[in-house]
Amino acid sequence: MMKFEYYNPTRLIFGVGSLEKLGEVASKYGKKALLVIGRGSVKKAGIFDRALEVLKKAGVEVVEFSGVESNPRLSTVLRGVKVLKENKCDMVIGLGGGSVIDASKAIAAIALYEGNPRDMFIIAGRTPKPPEKALPIIAVPTLAATGSEMNGTAVITLDDGEIPIKTPMKSGAIYPTVAIVDPELTVTVPKNYTAYGIADIIAHVTESYFNGVGGTPIQDRFAEGVVITVLEYGPRAVENGRDLEARTQIHWASIVALNGWVNVGTYAQFPVHAIEHTLSALYDVPHGAGLAVLNPAWMKFAARYNPQKFAQFAQRVFGVSSEGRDPLEVALEGINRFEEFLRSIGCPTRLSELGIGEITEEMLYDWAEKTLEVRRDNQGRLPGIPPLSKEDIVEVLRLAL
């Protein structure tokens, strides 16, 4: 039966035009901000200058830290911490996609962390030491996808070992103090990244829907509501990036998909994310693109173990008729409809479309092993429903060939 704690102290300022409030908001937390950005798209789009202007007007001095890559690396984060400390910044503002916001959260926490930053992160076989405090964080997303602007997770690629490991840190201390979500900032996101974002949003709710403890009927309905809304507005946002209504609904969906409202109390595992993180870490695959490939493949595998829940999804989300039919058949029809949807908005759904080059059977085993190195239960399996052995992960990957 449901038993959980929920706490999300992020103040959310949502809606077209919200960027104008950044200066006033930031001025409450100090006089100097580290402004973290990616590799230049916010400058090209003119968003950086607009942010600079409102911050300046509010008397907030800005120290720029640019160059955060997608799949942000610990080495980059540590460079950010150095710049922050050298300049004695009072807060961190993340202006960009999920990578920039995750990097900003990590910088704000590491700035006040006494131990080895690597210890904050979840790695199989040891207990993480998440940060207990962080500088104020203001998240200003320019992409609707990760929902990082209103949660306490930051996913970073640890690049200080022999092979890179992409893994989350989770802490109550790294919820952004304020999230300023202005869907207008997303209108210049190209079609492909808009589509990857949509795949990401859907994956967030399907992971908790299918990999949670069950007995959470309200959360189920909320998850279905998010997916149904994304199925309606997603294609509009891809088709016409300047459709502000569509951008608004998609951005809102991305936030509720991962701020706890859908998955609280489900104790969800994220096996599809775990496998995808391996691909992102090794080949710099865009996270949403990797999820678009892996999520339907994982569903086809997992539906055999949990046909009723997958049939429920097919029925409620895609309106698949279940009358007198075998639940697995209903389930698979829903999964096919989902895969067709992803293709229709331009997402890849096969591993061969990810630009990895030729894929051998050996590589599948290697990816499965690497995934289990980061995350495994005490029987050596990737947690989820069902828990996945190495062979199972390879089977999921085969279904994506």
Next chain:
Amino acid sequence: MMKFEYYNPTRLIFGVGSLEKLGEVASKYGKKALLVIGRGSVKKAGIFDRALEVLKKAGVEVVEFSGVESNPRLSTVLRGVKVLKENKCDMVIGLGGGSVIDASKAIAAIALYEGNPRDMFIIAGRTPKPPEKALPIIAVPTLAATGSEMNGTAVITLDDGEIPIKTPMKSGAIYPTVAIVDPELTVTVPKNYTAYGIADIIAHVTESYFNGVGGTPIQDRFAEGVVITVLEYGPRAVENGRDLEARTQIHWASIVALNGWVNVGTYAQFPVHAIEHTLSALYDVPHGAGLAVLNPAWMKFAARYNPQKFAQFAQRVFGVSSEGRDPLEVALEGINRFEEFLRSIGCPTRLSELGIGEITEEMLYDWAEKTLEVRRDNQGRLPGIPPLSKEDIVEVLRLAL
């Protein structure tokens, strides 16, 4: 298009057995607590003694303040403030139904308020001065209904004038610091109050669903999800009060129905609540019973102005077929199904069932006037969709005869 701010800092501890954590939680906020209770039901049920025990064990001294009535009065709240000040309490713990929790929130705020407490409250024709700070509040609900344990509203009956006025105060300062929600505490709630709670939960989401700005598809889905879940588990909770699974789902529904997750960004008006508050203030009608009578009556009136939205509700929540039918016909079938549901769980659905005695046409006009004295727009109408003139309110009341 959606534009809003959201901030809900309440830490929620949810699930059967959570009461055990009250001591540990309270000890973080001081050494002495004002423990606010109602008129004795928590003592009869043994809940008071259990709370006392865990508080004592954690070293928290308790000052009891009992006797909060349903539809709590300002005079009662002020007596509570006096006891709190005399005993120098560090925090307020509300252990009871929505009335007790609302009174606790008001006590915690008035204890630190410099002006006239009456000014905090919303009354038509003047600008309220909501409190900017409050003592720590710990809410421990023993009834699933108002959702007060995780929101920033307290509804109090101002009884210092000629006629009592029941009206809310709203402030970011009165979100409970912690809500400890243990559905097991609700198993002794009698059938009728369980049913009234269910009518209250549904009214919370239907008010924002039908009286919001629209263009909020995710909030619509969330609202429908809450109602569908309540339709399933509500009758179970009424039938067998010891059905912990049903009590758990209903309690969870009551929280999400009014913690902002369903109505954020809708800028919802609450006309049915406003009319009900008049009945509660004048006749001490249980709030949920009043809503069970007024909500279907209001819906029948409002559906004419907004048939598409009511038809959507009928279709998605009650599975009413809409094919080739007039939306208003579909809408009214849904409303009838809703009214039948309320009757099936033992709720009154007619004014004559509220124990008011003989109801005259004059009384209907009097109630409409009194409602508008508390809440009206600048054209003198009760805000909502549609806004209600005095005649309209009388018409709604007639539909409940």
